[in-house]
Amino acid sequence: MVLDKGLGLETAESLMNISGDYVDYLKFGWGTSIVHEQDIIKDKVAMYKSHNITPYTGGTLFELAYMNDKLEEFFQEAHDLGFEAIEVSDGSTTISHDKKLECIESAKKDGFEVLSEVGKKDPGLDKELSLDERIEYMQNELEAGSSLIIVEAREGGKNIGIYDKAGNAKEDEIDYILDNFDGNKILWEAPNKDQQVFFILKLGNDVNLGNVSTDDITSLETLRRGLRGDTVGKI
Ligand SMILES: C=C(OP(=O)(O)O)C(=O)O
Numbered sequence: 001m002v003l004d005k006g007l008g009l010e011t012a013e014s015l016m017n018i019s020g021d022y023v024d025y026l027k028f029g030w031g032t033s034i035v036h037e038q039d040i041i042k043d044k045v046a047m048y049k050s051h052n053i054t055p056y057t058g059g060t061l062f063e064l065a066y067m068n069d070k071l072e073e074f075f076q077e078a079h080d081l082g083f084e085a086i087e088v089s090d091g092s093t094t095i096s097h098d099k100k101l102e103c104i105e106s107a108k109k110d111g112f113e114v115l116s117e118v119g120k121k122d123p124g125l126d127k128e129l130s131l132d133e134r135i136e137y138m139q140n141e142l143e144a145g146s147s148l149i150i151v152e153a154r155e156g157g158k159n160i161g162i163y164d165k166a167g168n169a170k171e172d173e174i175d176y177i178l179d180n181f182d183g184n185k186i187l188w189e190a191p192n193k194d195q196q197v198f199f200i201l202k203l204g205n206d207v208n209l210g211n212v213s214t215d216d217i218t219s220l221e222t223l224r225r226g227l228r229g230d231t232v233g234k235i
């Protein structure tokens with residue numbers, strides 16, 4: 001999953017022409033998709049889809065819609081723009097877990113694929129979530145219809161969830177999650193190279209990684225194929 005922070009149409013198109021084959025999901029980060037002209041967003045969504053990529057709306061946008069009691073309008077607008085998938089999260093706002101599950105179910109009923117995210121964007125709040133709670137939420141969200149569960153790490157990948165202050169992966173916590181939840185259903189946010197290397201070496205070169213920067217698509221592909229020092233001869 002690649003994070004689009006507001007690329008222009010031509011830039012995004014030329015990037016997909018050269019490296020779209022390595023991308024499955026493209027997230028229009030947080031609220032970026034309502035800042036730009038909607039016709040351009042529509043064209044970008046169509047362009048990504050033409051490369052067999054699933055574009056989806058950032059979780060924060062869903063949260064804003066929920067907070068303002070505008071979920072129906074949000075679903076409609078997302079359909080109008082051509083999005084077939086959305087992210088449901090509660091990283092920036094407070095949504096009770098039951099309500100979040102209901103939102104996943106309503107989005108599914110409305111015809112969307114749902115990716116849902118577990119974790120808080122504020123490190124202090126994130127630390128309040130125990131590992132067992134996270135796993136329970138992940139399981140419930142999967143059962144409510146999410147196709148993938150995203151483990152929050154933000155764009156920065158530090159001091160949140162499975163990463164320590166320096167951005168190093170906490171392997172014991174990751175192992176605990178994997179002992180208790182189907183790893184194929186997890187999309188690990190791994191914005192930094194060392195995190196990508198860690199997951200490739202640990203879980204294989206087809207591991208689901210997210211929040212990959214648009215600058216790093218080809219670099220990540222080389223890591224996956226053993227074409228960069230960090231993974232040469234190791235996969
Ligand atoms: C980039 C992120 O935010 P959002 O889902 O709102 O785009 C994220 O959660 O990692």
Ligand SMILES: O=S([O-])[O-]
Pocket residue numbers: 030121153154155156
């Ligand atoms: O806003 S972010 O970096 O999830």
